[in-house]
Amino acid sequence: MSFTSPCVRALAFAGFLLAAHASAADPRAALEKARAAFEESDFDAAADAYQLAIDNGHLAPSELAEAFVRVGVAFASQGKSKKALDAFRLAVIVDAAVAFPSGGPKKAKPLLEQARKEMSKRTGDWLRVTFPERAAAIGATAATARVRLEAVAGLEALEIEARSGEGEPWVQRMPLAAEVPIVLPRTMHATGRVRVRVAAVDDVGNRWGEVERTIDVERLPAPEPTPAARADEPAPRKRRREAAEVARAAADEGKPARAGATFWATPWPWVAIGTAVLGMGGAYAFTLVDASGAARVGAPTVATGP
Numbered sequence: 001m002s003f004t005s006p007c008v009r010a011l012a013f014a015g016f017l018l019a020a021h022a023s024a025a026d027p028r029a030a031l032e033k034a035r036a037a038f039e040e041s042d043f044d045a046a047a048d049a050y051q052l053a054i055d056n057g058h059l060a061p062s063e064l065a066e067a068f069v070r071v072g073v074a075f076a077s078q079g080k081s082k083k084a085l086d087a088f089r090l091a092v093i094v095d096a097a098v099a100f101p102s103g104g105p106k107k108a109k110p111l112l113e114q115a116r117k118e119m120s121k122r123t124g125d126w127l128r129v130t131f132p133e134r135a136a137a138i139g140a141t142a143a144t145a146r147v148r149l150e151a152v153a154g155l156e157a158l159e160i161e162a163r164s165g166e167g168e169p170w171v172q173r174m175p176l177a178a179e180v181p182i183v184l185p186r187t188m189h190a191t192g193r194v195r196v197r198v199a200a201v202d203d204v205g206n207r208w209g210e211v212e213r214t215i216d217v218e219r220l221p222a223p224e225p226t227p228a229a230r231a232d233e234p235a236p237r238k239r240r241r242e243a244a245e246v247a248r249a250a251a252d253e254g255k256p257a258r259a260g261a262t263f264w265a266t267p268w269p270w271v272a273i274g275t276a277v278l279g280m281g282g283a284y285a286f287t288l289v290d291a292s293g294a295a296r297v298g299a300p301t302v303a304t305g306p
Contacts, residue, residue, distance in 0.1 A: 047074035057204025065095035076108030088115035126151035164190035
């Protein structure tokens with residue numbers, strides 16, 4: 001059978017599609033392939049693989065800077081200085097201190113230094129996150145992110161991730177703006193030490209910049225219910241709330257709460273009355289039972305004869 005037959009060509013094309021799908025499904029595959037090609041000084045193949053990794057998305061800042069700087073090296077090795085400089089500029093935006101990769105051609109290094117000088121004047125520290133000096137409060141502004149929007153074009157959003165211990169992190173995406181307040185929601189059941197990460201991401205999830213820090217977190221007291229909410233409040237909850245308010249007011253005045261008011265505002269007196277009524281009914285029913293019957297397990301036995 002000829003290797004140029006339509007059947008063979010179709011099989012080869014299907015294999016190519018499967019390989020491309022596998023690479024897209026695993027964002028790390030293209031990155032590993034790019035690194036291997038770069039180590040072998042196959043800069044053309046490395047540039048293609050790094051570009052695929054960028055397009056697949058979800059790269060951390062260190063990985064994104066690595067991809068851009070090595071694409072720049074590949075362009076420089078081909079004599080495409082303008083494209084190399086563009087790639088180096090992107091690398092410096094992500095990481096101003098990005099290093100020149102070992103094994104790269106020497107003629108590419110001056111282009112990286114040129115890009116570093118240019119972008120330091122234009123971008124600088126374009127993502128800043130201000131954290132509180134004291135403990136942050138859940139339900140209030142825990143941090144503030146400030147972004148120089150003119151410094152980096154094409155970013156999509158801010159991604160906030162907060163993690164406490166080994167539990168699932170809380171993640172939220174917020175529209176990109178010059179100043180974004182970061183509020184940890186009340187649904188996040190966390191106190192103590194919380195790891196917060198704020199990242200500026202593009203439309204495929206690449207993180208162009210991020211700030212990560214561990215902060216102390218405390219809870220705010222629950223907000224007072226509105227008058228409308230109190231009107232629909234169930235009676236048992238209302239009694240408990242009123243009892244708590246009486247006790248709190250008494251504590252604020254430095255004297256014990258009036259026991260009678262607190263006790264009768266709770267459901268416990270009604271539970272006690274109900275228990276007593278049931279007990280008297282049970283005693284009356286017991287007198288109607290024939291004492292000569294079989295005794296219940298665990299109940300006192302009744303003598304029926306000598």
